Amino acid sequence: MRRAIEAHDLHKRYGDVHAVRGVDLTVAPGEVLCLLGPNGAGKTTLVELLEGHRLPSAGSVSLLGRDPARGERALRDRVGVVLQGTFLQDELTVVELLEMHARWYDRPRPPDELLELVELDAARDARARDLSGGQRRRLDLALGLAGRPDVLFLDEPTTGFDPHARRQAWRTIQALRGEGLTVLLTTHMLDEAQALADRVAVLAHGEIVAEGPPELLGGRHERPAEIRFALPDGLGPADVPTPPGATLVRDGDGVLVTAPDGVAAAHRLTGWALERDVPLAGFRVAQPTLEDVYLSLTEAHA
Amino acid sequence: MSTRDLALAGWQVRYTQRSFWRNRRAAFFSLFFPLLFLVVFGTLLGDVRLDSRGGLRLIDFYVPGIVTYAIVLIGFNATAMQLAALRENGILKRIRMTPLPTWAYVAGTVGSTLLVMAASVAIMLAVGVLAFGAHLRLSTLPGLLVTLLLGGACLTTLGIAASRVVGKPESGMGILMVVTLPLIFVSDVWFPLDDAPGWLSAIAGAFPLEPLASGLGVAFDPSTTGVGMSGGDLAVLAAWTVVGCALMTRTLRAVTRRD
Secondary structure (H helix, E strand, O other): OOOOEEEEEEEEEEOOEEEEEEEEEEEOOOOEEEEEOOOOOOHHHHHHHHHOOOOOOEEEEEEOOEOHHHOOHHHHOOEEEEOOOOOOOOOOEHHHHHHHHHOOOOOOOOHHHHHHHOOOHHHOOOEHHHOOHHHHHHHHHHHHOOOOOOEEEEEOOOOOOOHHHHHHHHHHHHHHHHOOOEEEEEEOOHHHHHHHOOEEEEEEOOEEEEEEOOOOHHHHHHOOEEEEEEOOOOOOHHHOOOOOOOEEEEEOOEEEEEEOOHHHHHHHHHHHHHHHOOOOEEEEEEOOOHHHHHHHHHHHOO | OOHHHHHHHHHHHHHHHHHHHHOHHHHHHHHHHHHHHHHHHHHHHOOOEEHHHOOEEHHHHHHHHHHHHHHHHHHHHHHHHHHHHHHHOOHHHHHHOOOOOHHHHHHHHHHHHHHHHHHHHHHHHHHHHHHHOOOOOHHHHHHHHHHHHHHHHHHHHHHHHHOOOOOOHHHHHHHHHHHHHHHHHHOOOOOOOOOOOHHHHHHHHHOOHHHHHHHHHHHHOOOOOOOOOOHHHHHHHHHHHHHHHHHHHHHHHHHHOOO
């Protein structure tokens, strides 16, 4: 199979609201695609269409080569969905809930393996109702993985996590990717997209406005680099050579150089400084962050 | 509906039971609250005789009445609340994403509630007979069992149907009480309503509670001959069970529908 998830010209309307407007999307087997977008952009609706939880108004969805809306059991058996969860049987322990879910699948992952995977061994005999928020989210993830899925839908997996817990969740997802799992991840957190995604798709007003690897998104690598540094007393911006193609301006007490080729510009500036023995305090080169690109993309479509 | 699915539904009943009994407060409310009424009424008034009913002992009136109350509380109210919670808390959505058939999960929930109902009824019958000498005898046991089964099925199917009109679980109990509490009061469940106006009795008799209490009462009445079945009461219960099944099917369809 060439595509794990494939959507073609997908639309969803609710009365007058056109929530998803002609989305084309493909995710290759083993790929991690991150869906980014502000609240109200249609992320949830799009994901629910791909999961088969909602029916499209127009267009087509294929999940592992099948139509997810038909709710075929063989398909459900190979797809994991991590929902922010409540459990009806919240007096059951973590390991009991994992056992219960494992029974539903043809080729379940043993509860002990799941506990290890999400690093929840310490809470294995705790009742679901007594778990902390972060532990609950990890249990949600473990339940989504109980059937050893080929495709995993992951909705904001680390919301409310402390930094340590986030790194731990990322390790889990990266380990699973190593096993060939396809992941469709939605998140608000750009560093999460940067850390986990092979590809990012930015959704705004129901349309995909940009798509690509995080480091190339929105022509990010082509955007000019920004070089900042401070000059010693007695020197001003006019004393500094302007690298070819760059612009050089005063920036507070220091200097800001904006250059299409950051490497060449930095080389020129540091070469000059070493030659004259000028200290360039706080010298740093920065590409626009994923966040800068994301904000400019979603604001342009606001 | 394969054997495997039935086995899965069975496992769901087991897991739901395990979770239920660990929640002491819910267990207390379902089991001991009706039992408390039985013990208080039985102790205070159990031996009083009702002249209007041929000298029937009050305990033989209370046991069927409070068993009816328990069946309403668990079969109707608790079932409706639980299914509303499944829907409102996104649990059904979660289940739909898994290979477990939704019906197997719902069956686990309803099956578990039926077991709680059976336990509650069994405890009350045992306490009524053993502690207060309620007049239960072998000859009317078949009638008692048939009435219990039909009444349990009737109120549970209606409870499943009613889950549809229960919105948020927090406000649901109030809505259900508005339906069940007045009916309990007019249905000859709590106290003998021998002087009630005819129209009130007619209304009460058209709903399932009065026929259930009355049908169960037949089995406890020492003047009953035969197997303890009351044809008229069973007919009303059967009619409501048919209605309950029809409404339940519609509710379950709505629950599994996608938009």
